[in-house]
Amino acid sequence: MEALAIHGGAPVRTKPFPQWPVYGEAEERHLLEVLHSGKWGGIGRVKLPEFEERFAAFHGAAHAVTVVNGTVGITIALMAAGVGPGDEVIMPPYTFIATATSSLLFGAIPVFADVEPDTLLLDPDKIEALITAKTKAIVTVHLGGAPSDMTRLRTIADRHGLTLIEDSAQAVGARWEGKAVGALGDLGTFSFQSSKNINAGEGGIILTNDKKLADKAWSLVNVGRIREGAWYQHEHIGWNLRMTEFQAAVLLGQMSRLDEQMDKRERNGKLLTELLGNIVGIHTIRRDPRITKHAYHLYLFKLDSSVADTVDKNEVIRRLNSEGIPVSYGYVSLNRNEALIREIESRTGERRVQDCPISERACQKEVLWLHQNVLLAEEEDMVDIAKAVRKVMASLGTGSMGRP
Numbered sequence: 001m002e003a004l005a006i007h008g009g010a011p012v013r014t015k016p017f018p019q020w021p022v023y024g025e026a027e028e029r030h031l032l033e034v035l036h037s038g039k040w041g042g043i044g045r046v047k048l049p050e051f052e053e054r055f056a057a058f059h060g061a062a063h064a065v066t067v068v069n070g071t072v073g074i075t076i077a078l079m080a081a082g083v084g085p086g087d088e089v090i091m092p093p094y095t096f097i098a099t100a101t102s103s104l105l106f107g108a109i110p111v112f113a114d115v116e117p118d119t120l121l122l123d124p125d126k127i128e129a130l131i132t133a134k135t136k137a138i139v140t141v142h143l144g145g146a147p148s149d150m151t152r153l154r155t156i157a158d159r160h161g162l163t164l165i166e167d168s169a170q171a172v173g174a175r176w177e178g179k180a181v182g183a184l185g186d187l188g189t190f191s192f193q194s195s196k197n198i199n200a201g202e203g204g205i206i207l208t209n210d211k212k213l214a215d216k217a218w219s220l221v222n223v224g225r226i227r228e229g230a231w232y233q234h235e236h237i238g239w240n241l242r243m244t245e246f247q248a249a250v251l252l253g254q255m256s257r258l259d260e261q262m263d264k265r266e267r268n269g270k271l272l273t274e275l276l277g278n279i280v281g282i283h284t285i286r287r288d289p290r291i292t293k294h295a296y297h298l299y300l301f302k303l304d305s306s307v308a309d310t311v312d313k314n315e316v317i318r319r320l321n322s323e324g325i326p327v328s329y330g331y332v333s334l335n336r337n338e339a340l341i342r343e344i345e346s347r348t349g350e351r352r353v354q355d356c357p358i359s360e361r362a363c364q365k366e367v368l369w370l371h372q373n374v375l376l377a378e379e380e381d382m383v384d385i386a387k388a389v390r391k392v393m394a395s396l397g398t399g400s401m402g403r404p
């Protein structure tokens with residue numbers, strides 16, 4: 001057996017994966033235009049409306065409202081839909097903590113519905129048992145860029161009169177049955193934080209096909225103004241949660257490369273799935289055939305349960321990292337996050353600890369992540385990843401170099 005790099009053997013690779021962000025002349029040109037225009041914020045902006053229009057059109061949405069970040073995007077989407085303090089919002093626990101804190105920011109209460117074992121996305125079968133008189137919304141998460149089952153989620157939301165929000169922070173450009181995410185639900189939100197597939201350092205956007213919701217969101221983000229109103233006319237309570245012209249400039253540049261990068265991630269993601277699918281001890285994540293475009297913000301794969309029960313996930317990560325493969329651990333299941341449990345208790349008077357065994361097991365034992373920049377590498381780099389995974393799995397005594 002080949003010696004592992006962690007034990008002094010030669011690593012499978014030393015070549016670095018592509019850096020993120022990717023940027024160039026387009027960002028530079030848009031940024032300089034903003035700089036020299038002197039219009040960096042306030043009224044009479046150019047880049048921000050241009051970006052909102054392009055981003056909405058790219059996702060087939062009628063309206064877009066930019067915001068300071070993705071977290072606030074979810075908060076404003078919920079508030080625009082009329083969700084208030086004490087109302088309950090159903091969401092998956094296998095997601096970034098902001099999916100939950102965006103509700104808590106104004107006193108709405110997250111309720112966690114477990115994920116599907118094969119897709120790791122919100123399980124529609126787990127939702128209805130959690131609906132109470134206080135439930136007002138479902139926030140689904142297109143985790144890693146894979147759209148969740150919008151067909152069933154829409155049916156459930158409609159049956160119970162709930163608002164359906166898509167947390168699409170990781171899913172710019174992803175498509176479900178040919179239609180882009182973001183406006184499949186009542187509202188959809190995106191993040192432009194620095195790791196995301198288009199990046200302005202920070203930033204976010206809300207999409208919707210409903211003009212009333214868009215106007216309400218716009219007002220909340222613009223200190224309660226109304227679009228056609230005067231500068232000091234505040235019809236609602238709102239805040240200054242606006243993005244700047246500089247962020248919009250960078251994002252226009254980032255969008256110019258998006259199609260090409262999405263195609264590359266999609267090609268490499270599919271190849272990696274083929275290659276990893278041949279390795280004993282590894283399972284790839286099921287891709288619903290109705291996902292017609294995967295955004296691959298993350299590439300997730302899993303240890304087989306027999307391996308996961310006998311080997312520490314951190315040890316697998318250490319071994320793969322030493323072989324030159326930047327896999328990472330990923331989330332802690334939100335239903336077990338003590339800070340969230342304490343905050344929910346302080347608002348409801350109840351210590352609610354929910355069981356979400358699929359998500360908990362995925363976090364603690366099974367699921368490994370690769371980030372989107374890895375999928376911007378070349379075919380031979382995907383082959384290196386599979387080689388390293390095969391080498392490490394063989395070292396763990398899973399007993400085989402491949403399925404027959």
Ligand SMILES: Cc1ncc(COP(=O)(O)O)c(C=O)c1O
Nearest residue numbers: 069070071096098099169191193
């Ligand atoms: C699933 C998910 N939701 C929400 C957010 C919050 O976005 P932001 O960091 O822009 O506030 C992120 C990313 O950071 C995310 O990955």
